[in-house]
Amino acid sequence: MDDRALVKAIRAIIGSDATDDDCAVIEDGENYLVMSTDMLHETTDFPKGITDYECGWMAAAVTLSDVASMGAAPIALLLAVGVDRAERVEEITRGADACCRAYGCRLMGGDMDAHSECTLVSSGLGRVSRDGLVRRRGAQPGDVVAITGIPGRAQAGLDGYPEYWKALITPRPGVFEGQALGRAGATAMMDVSDGLSISLHDLAEASGVRMDVDEAAIPRPGGVPAEDAARYALFGGGDFGLLFTCPEDVFPVAGVDATCIGRVAEGEGVYLDGEPLAKAGYAHYWE
Amino acid sequence: MDDRALVKAIRAIIGSDATDDDCAVIEDGENYLVMSTDMLHETTDFPKGITDYECGWMAAAVTLSDVASMGAAPIALLLAVGVDRAERVEEITRGADACCRAYGCRLMGGDMDAHSECTLVSSGLGRVSRDGLVRRRGAQPGDVVAITGIPGRAQAGLDGYPEYWKALITPRPGVFEGQALGRAGATAMMDVSDGLSISLHDLAEASGVRMDVDEAAIPRPGGVPAEDAARYALFGGGDFGLLFTCPEDVFPVAGVDATCIGRVAEGEGVYLDGEPLAKAGYAHYWE
Numbered sequence: 001m002d003d004r005a006l007v008k009a010i011r012a013i014i015g016s017d018a019t020d021d022d023c024a025v026i027e028d029g030e031n032y033l034v035m036s037t038d039m040l041h042e043t044t045d046f047p048k049g050i051t052d053y054e055c056g057w058m059a060a061a062v063t064l065s066d067v068a069s070m071g072a073a074p075i076a077l078l079l080a081v082g083v084d085r086a087e088r089v090e091e092i093t094r095g096a097d098a099c100c101r102a103y104g105c106r107l108m109g110g111d112m113d114a115h116s117e118c119t120l121v122s123s124g125l126g127r128v129s130r131d132g133l134v135r136r137r138g139a140q141p142g143d144v145v146a147i148t149g150i151p152g153r154a155q156a157g158l159d160g161y162p163e164y165w166k167a168l169i170t171p172r173p174g175v176f177e178g179q180a181l182g183r184a185g186a187t188a189m190m191d192v193s194d195g196l197s198i199s200l201h202d203l204a205e206a207s208g209v210r211m212d213v214d215e216a217a218i219p220r221p222g223g224v225p226a227e228d229a230a231r232y233a234l235f236g237g238g239d240f241g242l243l244f245t246c247p248e249d250v251f252p253v254a255g256v257d258a259t260c261i262g263r264v265a266e267g268e269g270v271y272l273d274g275e276p277l278a279k280a281g282y283a284h285y286w287e
Numbered sequence: 288m289d290d291r292a293l294v295k296a297i298r299a300i301i302g303s304d305a306t307d308d309d310c311a312v313i314e315d316g317e318n319y320l321v322m323s324t325d326m327l328h329e330t331t332d333f334p335k336g337i338t339d340y341e342c343g344w345m346a347a348a349v350t351l352s353d354v355a356s357m358g359a360a361p362i363a364l365l366l367a368v369g370v371d372r373a374e375r376v377e378e379i380t381r382g383a384d385a386c387c388r389a390y391g392c393r394l395m396g397g398d399m400d401a402h403s404e405c406t407l408v409s410s411g412l413g414r415v416s417r418d419g420l421v422r423r424r425g426a427q428p429g430d431v432v433a434i435t436g437i438p439g440r441a442q443a444g445l446d447g448y449p450e451y452w453k454a455l456i457t458p459r460p461g462v463f464e465g466q467a468l469g470r471a472g473a474t475a476m477m478d479v480s481d482g483l484s485i486s487l488h489d490l491a492e493a494s495g496v497r498m499d500v501d502e503a504a505i506p507r508p509g510g511v512p513a514e515d516a517a518r519y520a521l522f523g524g525g526d527f528g529l530l531f532t533c534p535e536d537v538f539p540v541a542g543v544d545a546t547c548i549g550r551v552a553e554g555e556g557v558y559l560d561g562e563p564l565a566k567a568g569y570a571h572y573w574e
Contacts, residue, residue: 006376006399013380014394024395026363026412029316037324037410039367039400076313080326080408089293093300107301108311112293113326116404121367123324123410125313 022066034126036066041119052088054169056095063124065173065240069191071134071182072126074105082115103175132182139188139207139245145262148241150219151196155236171240177256184253189244195237195281200270210267217261309353321413323353328406341456343382350411352460352527356478358421358469359413361392369402390462419469426475426494426532432549435528437506438483442523458527464543471540476531482524482568487557497554504548
């Protein structure tokens, strides 16, 4: 049973509109508020050799990325910290605070607890105008499919390419890109932190469309053997680029460094150069 | 080093106004948004014998109580769930969802992960009008000191009194009371989840005042030997009553079942029948 199977069970309890996107969406007068929470802990999320400061940065970044993927501006972040030694809390807080400041957000508190395994949960709040909100479900046939950044870099870092270590441990959420894309008219968006392939499937499924992707168009990390680079780009997790769709005449969006990798069509499924693309990527499996 | 010592180190990084209250406070037009996060896990928070459903309820309740203690209405809650077996997530979600519904809030999503120790982090968002917000720092000399509910019941449940087991495992946050007290003009407020004594100290310190408490006035759990009952009421944790101050002419507040236990005076410290009251209660200690 993986995350996505469980999500279906959870939807039956709390309703599907609350679990369809990277954030929950809450009415707030002329705006929407968006809210997200992410749990990271040592055995499943923190690569060996990461410092406490970097753990804090990473915890903030994953949640800022969720807020960004809705087209929203992050306004507040809270961090719950469970650690074995109290001394670690300070450096973790410094890292999370630095990440928040770098992206115009503010770390406004949290909780802490003695815990045998370092466990960080960041919860973020963002705000977006009614017409700037982007969900996963708006992709339309004819739209461009595009991504920001270079997918696969974090996986390359995890697999031992030192030039990508920083991409893995201090990922950069697309806070400015997400808002620009929302204002410009992106029709569907999410981050690719679970991997590009699985994110394409999620976006196509949520929108009820087919996506055709051109493998040669996908940017991939340099300095890595070609076969590995292609695999990292499609199936590696931990990158914080944004995957989005938008009408052709909207692309490219000023100030957003993005690459067109395909097209939205009527139908369902994701096709890579005409062949079905495996729905695989980073997922939390229970034994 | 305990929570409160660490808070001082954290304040130096993120600013003291972000850590003074049960929630972070965020400007939102004519209103304030309040936001809180709480980490609970097996070794420190969940009594033996508690069910998954009750764990979910408790996780939601602690955060709804934080929102309530600011005078705010809860509008959304997210739950991050780390568990050893995926099957547990469903019952935990049911419990959290039931607690949210009971208090006019909505469980809107979360995160989940495989974790060796059951770890739940709930994050809540609330909204309150500008004049309804209550912080810890507004108590004024001459104000009444009062509490809702009966402190010590949860501790009695933990110590084996079966009639208080439910008070311990399915605590009831003061969502309606908090809002009524905020509208009526409470000057300072917090919940007593860490224990009454330590909460009195926190409130007095945040407000820069002295509090004189009348021990005989403090309600305490029945069916428990007198000495234990008094100790539970002052130093037991896990209850979700609200401790608040308000001008004399405001008390009692219609619809709120509260007990006056003392007075605010100029100065500092907390005194029980004229003697200094120990600042002790439930705290997370690292070895």
